[in-house]
Amino acid sequence: MEWDLVADIGGTNTRLARVHSGEILGTKTFPTKSDKTLVQLIHGFIEDQPTQPGRAVVAMAGPVRDGTVTLTNAQNPITGVFQSLAEDEVAQLTQSNRARIINDFEAAAWALATVQPQEVHGLQGDGVLKPGNRLIVGPGTGLGVGTLVKTAHGFQAVPGEGGHIGISPQSPEERQVFQAFGKIWPETMMRQPSARFEAEAMLSGTGLPRLYNAACDSIGQPCKIHDAEGVLAAAKLGLSNQARVTLEIFKRHLGQVIGDLAITNHASGGVFLAGGVATKNPWIFDDMFFETFNAGGRERFSQARSGLSVFLYQNDNFGLIGAANALAFGN
Structure with missing residues (x-):
């Protein structure tokens, strides 16, 4: 099955899902303040799927700078480092090498297109x-x-x-x-x-x-x-x-x-x-x-x-x- 990856990463929860023919499927939720990096959480989600996603869009709670977001309100509980993610890290996990990271409230605004x-x-x-x-x-x-x-x-x-x-x-x-x-x-x-x-x-x-x-x-x-x-x-x-x-x-x-x-x-x-x-x-x-x-x-x-x-x-x-x-x- 061809599918795309979507993610909603906030200060508390990281939510990952598949999109197929416009339908959101297989949503899983993980704590953002985790000892795993965000790319590790995403990689683990993809490993549980039968194929790699075609493309990916990741919404994150922080300003996007040069394709990277460092979360404003979430730290790794062990290292104390603020969780971050870069587009190229996610792109490497897709078939097309195409991924976008957008601000979480850019995504929230996009949701209003179909409310x-x-x-x-x-x-x-x-x-x-x-x-x-x-x-x-x-x-x-x-x-x-x-x-x-x-x-x-x-x-x-x-x-x-x-x-x-x-x-x-x-x-x-x-x-x-x-x-x-x-x-x-x-x-x-x-x-x-x-x-x-x-x-x-x-x-x-x-x-x-x-x-x-x-x-x-x-x-x-x-x-x-x-x-x-x-x-x-x-x-x-x-x-x-x-x-x-x-x-x-x-x-x-x-x-x-x-x-x-x-x-x-x-x-x-x-x-x-x-x-x-x-x-x-x-x-x-x-x-x-x-x-x-x-x-x-x-x-x-x-x-x-x-x-x-x-x-x-x-x-x-x-x-x-x-x-x-x-x-x-x-x-």
Whole structure:
């Protein structure tokens, strides 16, 4: 059977699959933070197949530089080296010697080329999928951003690192938390000394427990929660005041960042929220989130934001779908 390899490699999981006649088959998932290199994981997957793949597209959670990606949020647990992969390493495992590595949210954007109504849940707007530019933002292990543009020649996915734009405190209380955050994760400060940080540093599963620690440190309170799931659960159930403060900061800034990106990219085809934090916790997209998402300053720009459709994208395979669509539609 002729087949192509697709992969979705994030900070937590590495997912590998075959594509045959447009269908994704035989998906296997491995931990990314493994003592095996990424090329070893891919080689092992291919060895279990009857033939080599014809071509390969690999989506990875990091910026692509000269055909290579070093993951932003995944290290080998033994060596401490950040996991990385190069196109030529993957190409050598294919029959055609053809492989592409793309940013994971370029793949996420490609997935929007074939998104179906049953895969999404409307959060704002009439819930109907419309033509036009589509923005996908994923608060998960990191904060991914991608855009799908419909041109006269077909679809084009536009990769970006929107998760690394800056955010700043919006109140005296937030300033105290941001200052405490600077002591916890100083390398994410955009300029030192400053209270401006990479958005991903706070608005992600990796950043949430650090943001909670900062909220606790800002008032001299001991930190009792040590992971994102715990912070989210405590905030939802009202078990911790500082978890509540953390989630309020998280929602306000996430809403502002996504709203800014949506208006910048003229996302008339909709804004799609993905990633583990989003899909497992849809309750965070409440009035507080949309208050800042729709805050556009002058009335016509607030109306432009509130007129955008927002969806929760609930297909966990979007990375693999996007890699397959990049094979089908990409250059």
